[in-house]
Amino acid sequence: MEQLIQQIASGLASGAIYALVALALVMIFTATDHLNFAQGEMAMFSTYICWQLIQWGFPFWPALGFTILFSFLLGVAIERVILRPLHNASVLSIVVVFIGLLAIFHSLAGGIWSHTIKNFPSPFPNVTFAGSGYIGAHQIGMILVSLLMLFALFAFFRFTPLGLAMRAAAQNPVSARLVGVKVDWMLALGWGLAAAVGAVAGAMVAPVVYLEPNMMASILLYGFAGALVGGISNPAGAVFGGFLVGVLENLVAYFGNLTEKTFGIYIVGNGEKLTVALIIVITILTLKPAGLFGRTTVRRV
Amino acid sequence: MTAITTAAPAAAETSRNLTRTLLIGLLLLAAALPFLVGKSGFISNFTFLQLSLMIVYAIAVLGLNLLTGFNGQISLGHGAFFAVGAYTAAILIEHCGVNYWLTLPAAALICFVVGYLFGLPALRLEGHYLALATFGLAIAVPQMLKYKHLEPLTNGVMGINLLKPDAPFGLPLSGDQWMYLVVLVVAVAMFWMARNLLNSRPGRAMVAIRDHTLAAGTMGIDTSRYKATVFGISALYVGVAGALHAIIFEFVSPDSFRFELSIAILVGAVVGGVASLPGAVIGGIFVQFIEKYADAMTKKLTQAIHLPLELQPWTLYGITLIVLIYVMPGGIAGGLAALWARLRRPKSG
Numbered sequence: 001m002e003q004l005i006q007q008i009a010s011g012l013a014s015g016a017i018y019a020l021v022a023l024a025l026v027m028i029f030t031a032t033d034h035l036n037f038a039q040g041e042m043a044m045f046s047t048y049i050c051w052q053l054i055q056w057g058f059p060f061w062p063a064l065g066f067t068i069l070f071s072f073l074l075g076v077a078i079e080r081v082i083l084r085p086l087h088n089a090s091v092l093s094i095v096v097v098f099i100g101l102l103a104i105f106h107s108l109a110g111g112i113w114s115h116t117i118k119n120f121p122s123p124f125p126n127v128t129f130a131g132s133g134y135i136g137a138h139q140i141g142m143i144l145v146s147l148l149m150l151f152a153l154f155a156f157f158r159f160t161p162l163g164l165a166m167r168a169a170a171q172n173p174v175s176a177r178l179v180g181v182k183v184d185w186m187l188a189l190g191w192g193l194a195a196a197v198g199a200v201a202g203a204m205v206a207p208v209v210y211l212e213p214n215m216m217a218s219i220l221l222y223g224f225a226g227a228l229v230g231g232i233s234n235p236a237g238a239v240f241g242g243f244l245v246g247v248l249e250n251l252v253a254y255f256g257n258l259t260e261k262t263f264g265i266y267i268v269g270n271g272e273k274l275t276v277a278l279i280i281v282i283t284i285l286t287l288k289p290a291g292l293f294g295r296t297t298v299r300r301v
Numbered sequence: 302m303t304a305i306t307t308a309a310p311a312a313a314e315t316s317r318n319l320t321r322t323l324l325i326g327l328l329l330l331a332a333a334l335p336f337l338v339g340k341s342g343f344i345s346n347f348t349f350l351q352l353s354l355m356i357v358y359a360i361a362v363l364g365l366n367l368l369t370g371f372n373g374q375i376s377l378g379h380g381a382f383f384a385v386g387a388y389t390a391a392i393l394i395e396h397c398g399v400n401y402w403l404t405l406p407a408a409a410l411i412c413f414v415v416g417y418l419f420g421l422p423a424l425r426l427e428g429h430y431l432a433l434a435t436f437g438l439a440i441a442v443p444q445m446l447k448y449k450h451l452e453p454l455t456n457g458v459m460g461i462n463l464l465k466p467d468a469p470f471g472l473p474l475s476g477d478q479w480m481y482l483v484v485l486v487v488a489v490a491m492f493w494m495a496r497n498l499l500n501s502r503p504g505r506a507m508v509a510i511r512d513h514t515l516a517a518g519t520m521g522i523d524t525s526r527y528k529a530t531v532f533g534i535s536a537l538y539v540g541v542a543g544a545l546h547a548i549i550f551e552f553v554s555p556d557s558f559r560f561e562l563s564i565a566i567l568v569g570a571v572v573g574g575v576a577s578l579p580g581a582v583i584g585g586i587f588v589q590f591i592e593k594y595a596d597a598m599t600k601k602l603t604q605a606i607h608l609p610l611e612l613q614p615w616t617l618y619g620i621t622l623i624v625l626i627y628v629m630p631g632g633i634a635g636g637l638a639a640l641w642a643r644l645r646r647p648k649s650g
Contacts, residue, residue: 100622107615
């Protein structure tokens with residue numbers, strides 16, 4: 001039983017990261033209807049920037065702040081320079097460009113910082129507290145930070161004029177443009193925010209999985225799974241989906257272990273994590289493409 | 302006026318005959334190559350291996366072209382079917398002692414079934430969602446190949462070592478030269494089949510589905526059956542390429558089939574031109590060329606322009622992809638065709 005609680009707790013912790021990645025994916029999707037396959041590599045690249053700043057002697061939080069700013073500008077620049085001219089391009093072209101970006105960021109990170117695995121410091125003090133047998137301080141911090149991000153974004157979209165303009169641009173670009181919203185810049189802003197959220201996710205997960213160019217590949221897949229479970233058009237749903245997938249992932253491994261112990265039959269374990277994610281993705285896409293909380297889009301032909 | 306309309310088809314006919322003669326001549330020359338140089342070492346065995354790999358990748362790219370270019374379904378996970386084909390061949394040779402050329406139809410059959418089954422749920426997906434499902438497949442494949450219960454067959458992380466078959470009938474050829482011939486013959490057969498498929502009624506139905514799925518359905522095309530079948534055929538092509546790769550490379554392991562492979566196939570398709578058969582050949586050459594020379598090229602480039610950091614092949618991949626989407630959306634084959642059309646247009650026109 002204790003082990004089960006432990007598994008759920010650490011599932012929530014990794015779920016926090018998936019939730020952040022899912023949030024970043026949703027942000028780009030609602031604005032542009034694109035699934036950004038380069039999101040994970042962009043986050044990884046940002047994390048390297050943060051690592052480099054820390055190596056140069058910056059304390060963690062200022063370094064993270066600068067990284068967020070940098071990622072935001074990078075995201076805006078990518079939208080303005082690379083994706084803007086492809087506004088009306090086919091899906092294949094867009095997907096190919098995303099894969100191109102993925103390759104570029106992946107290899108640049110490898111080229112600049114080499115492929116060796118690096119330690120990434122945790123910003124949270126390593127203290128013991130009631131229940132620290134179940135969950136570490138960093139894990140709690142991860143969950144808190146992602147909830148904080150969620151509320152900040154919610155407040156931004158709900159209570160600020162800029163947030164309102166962004167929502168308007170995403171929901172009805174033509175009308176938004178007519179009332180004076182600069183729709184083009186709103187899209188770029190969405191990209192910037194997504195990149196910034198990704199940077200936070202990267203910096204939070206790097207102490208757990210260690211920093212290396214491949215670190216985000218599987219996390220991105222889980223982020224997609226989370227976003228799909230919750231509904232790719234619904235930010236809160238995506239966050240919930242992220243947590244759900246995180247817990248599910250650990251439960252699958254836990255019950256896989258249990259069946260192996262009790263019945264001596266190996267079915268699933270840690271080695272099948274990605275396959276589990278793949279199965280979640282395909283099942284959701286096939287059975288309920290709108291996710292649990294998403295809206296079903298009806299298209300006019 | 303009438304003179305022009307009657308002359309045009311005749312000119313097209315001559316030009317087509319010319320192309321065909323040229324193509325057949327070129328193929329005969331390619332087939333005669335190993336016999337001409339023999340064991341003189343004028344063209345090394347290693348070069349023959351490289352040529353074979355180019356042709357293998359061309360078959361794989363052709364498979365993706367059939368799906369993406371001619372049927373409009375995006376796949377980022379074709380490395381998975383490549384892996385299934387390669388492992389089918391390796392397991393059959395290693396555990397069942399099957400003759401290597403018999404593994405090709407086996408790989409084709411298994412990959413068709415696997416591709417068809419994967420295509421069934423994929424039917425409900427299009428565009429980005431299909432890309433996502435196949436993206437997941439590509440990332441998960443190495444893990445699946447390490448699955449514990451498959452280990453007796455797949456040999457786990459260690460992979461399977463194979464032996465390259467010798468030339469039969471006492472032909473004066475080395476193993477690499479013989480396999481080059483085999484690969485060439487298989488490729489010619491598969492390109493020929495693809496061409497005939499595309500020129501047939503089902504082929505036109507495939508393209509109609511790509512251009513407008515709903516309209517195609519209204520015209521009486523069973524779109525879902527077609528889409529799943531095309532997925533199967535596409536997987537079949539890639540699977541045969543995988544089997545050939547396993548045989549000439551003499552080794553399979555889970556980490557040979559990582560996400561990079563799927564990307565390489567996609568890059569080949571985009572570079573060559575997704576909706577073009579010659580484009581698949583160009584794509585195959587590009588994939589092998591990059592794999593072999595990109596390291597050296599990027600090093601030279603880094604030195605030439607005094608970059609402070611070391612460029613990597615993948616950076617070139619990425620930049621090539623993005624630039625091509627801008628300047629040549631039809632790939633090299635599409636670009637060449639457009640150039641040719643412009644050159645041939647009469648000046649007074």
